[in-house]
Amino acid sequence: MNENLQQHNDEPTDNHIWNEEVATTYVEKYGEHPINHLTAERAGLSPDDYLLDIGCGSGSALRAAATIVTHGELIGVDPTPAMVRISQTESADHPGFGRMRFLLGGAEALPLPDNRVTVCWAINSLHHWQDIAQGLAEARRVIVPNGRFIVVEEIFPEGHGFEADEVKMHLSSAGFEVEGASIQETDDAQFNVLVARNVVEHNVKED
Numbered sequence: 001m002n003e004n005l006q007q008h009n010d011e012p013t014d015n016h017i018w019n020e021e022v023a024t025t026y027v028e029k030y031g032e033h034p035i036n037h038l039t040a041e042r043a044g045l046s047p048d049d050y051l052l053d054i055g056c057g058s059g060s061a062l063r064a065a066a067t068i069v070t071h072g073e074l075i076g077v078d079p080t081p082a083m084v085r086i087s088q089t090e091s092a093d094h095p096g097f098g099r100m101r102f103l104l105g106g107a108e109a110l111p112l113p114d115n116r117v118t119v120c121w122a123i124n125s126l127h128h129w130q131d132i133a134q135g136l137a138e139a140r141r142v143i144v145p146n147g148r149f150i151v152v153e154e155i156f157p158e159g160h161g162f163e164a165d166e167v168k169m170h171l172s173s174a175g176f177e178v179e180g181a182s183i184q185e186t187d188d189a190q191f192n193v194l195v196a197r198n199v200v201e202h203n204v205k206e207d
């Protein structure tokens with residue numbers, strides 16, 4: 001899917017690549033990409049979930065999720081001002097808009113309190129994070145104990161982005177327990193989907 005934007009994956013993961021122009025072009029081409037809808041459909045969401053989308057882009061995954069998360073809240077976070085503006089504008093007419101918030105921020109400093117999020121996902125965003133360990137530590141901080149984190153990464157034949165094993169390694173190093181790995185297909189692309197749980201360590205008291 002990203003043929004015009006793939007070149008950016010080779011550049012340092014700093015937000016300068018996600019300027020107004022790149023964000024607008026991305027949203028025009030891929031903002032409603034089917035992987036966003038598929039992720040929402042297959043995430044096992046509940047009406048009461050508190051859902052976080054890290055690197056939400058156009059917000060389309062959250063809009064799809066809002067038809068299932070009918071009582072909880074849906075939060076999109078993105079460090080690119082144009083993405084936050086576009087996601088707000090695109091969502092304004094959605095019946096679930098009152099339960100949605102789009103916040104400016106990167107994975108590395110999530111603007112959310114501890115232990116709040118029941119399901120979190122990052123769709124084609126992880127490989128753009130500037131500090132993956134810090135971002136995953138932040139994800140663990142805001143996700144409730146045993147809450148789920150879903151990472152979706154496009155499979156690029158040229159080797160751009162992350163392989164499934166790399167994502168697993170990052171998740172495990174951060175303390176997530178990886179529960180599932182699958183490949184999802186759309187007409188134009190394939191995606192690794194990793195599902196992880198925010199396990200909590202129980203301290204065993206010694207007598």
Ligand SMILES: C[S@@+](CC[C@H](N)C(=O)[O-])C[C@H]1O[C@@H](n2cnc3c(N)ncnc32)[C@H](O)[C@@H]1O
Nearest residue numbers: 018055056057080106107123124125128129130
């Ligand atoms: C390829 S787009 C994917 C957008 C959306 N998730 C989708 O699939 O349509 C990558 C997104 O990651 C965001 N991003 C870049 N650096 C980030 C960071 N450090 N933390 C979170 N998101 C970031 C970009 O602003 C952009 O919206």
